Structures are given as C-alpha cells and as structure tokens.
Amino acid sequence: MYNFVWLSAGMGGLSLILAIFFLVKDLAYCERTQQKKLTYLLANWGMFLLAIVWIGLGISLYVLIQNQLTALK
Numbered sequence: 001m002y003n004f005v006w007l008s009a010g011m012g013g014l015s016l017i018l019a020i021f022f023l024v025k026d027l028a029y030c031e032r033t034q035q036k037k038l039t040y041l042l043a044n045w046g047m048f049l050l051a052i053v054w055i056g057l058g059i060s061l062y063v064l065i066q067n068q069l070t071a072l073k
C-alpha cells in the first residue's frame with residue numbers, strides 16, 4: 001500500500017518540477033512579447049497549485065495510514 005502513496009507523491013513532485021519549469025519559460029515569453037501575464041499564466045499557476053495540493057494529499061495519506069496501522073497494534 002505504501003507504494004501507491006510514494007508513487008502519488010513522486011508524481012506530484014514531478015508535476016511540481018514541470019509546473020515551475022513551464023511557469024518560468026512562459027514568464028520569459030510574456031516578458032519578450034509584452035503579453036498580459038495574468039491571462040497567459042493562469043493555467044501555469046493552476047498547475048503549480050495543483051502540484052502543491054497533490055504533494056500535500058500524498059503526505060496526509062501517508063500520515064493517515066501510519067495512524068491507522070499504529071492504532072491496530
């Protein structure tokens with residue numbers, strides 16, 4: 001069962017790295033082309049927040065599983 005928790009947290013970490021990469025890349029593009037940052041980067045910020053929440057849920061799932069296993073002993 002722990003494999004799914006670590007796999008989920010790893011995918012969240014990978015998503016976070018990709019979100020930061022694309023955010024920086026698109027931010028540089030907005031600076032070059034003088035586009036509005038708010039509308040162009042909205043999807044990037046959403047991906048960034050989703051990755052943070054994903055990692056948080058993975059950690060909370062791990063803690064909940066640990067609490068249930070220690071309660072059974």
